[in-house]
Amino acid sequence: MAVKMKEPRTPRHRSDPVDVGDGLEFVKVWQKASSKAKVAELTGLTVKQATMLAAHFRKHGAAMRKFGKTPRYDYKAIAQLAKSLNGAD
Numbered sequence: 001m002a003v004k005m006k007e008p009r010t011p012r013h014r015s016d017p018v019d020v021g022d023g024l025e026f027v028k029v030w031q032k033a034s035s036k037a038k039v040a041e042l043t044g045l046t047v048k049q050a051t052m053l054a055a056h057f058r059k060h061g062a063a064m065r066k067f068g069k070t071p072r073y074d075y076k077a078i079a080q081l082a083k084s085l086n087g088a089d
Helices: 024-032 036-043 047-059 075-086
Strands: none
Touching: 024 036, 024 047, 036 047
């Protein structure tokens, strides 16, 4: 009876390393931006990459600002839209 060998697991790959140069430009953008999404847009990083990079800089003593959690939905706008679509004013 032949023993069936398991196939080797495919290793997980992290995303490609991000080149932010010396980090100075990233810090300037981070400190002046209004949101993490804006930082990502301006730097070409993903929101997660930008967040992790800021956390890394904080870990090494940089006083990087912390953005508050942004709500997933604009509930006020959703309520107004639903109300207008129902015809109730």
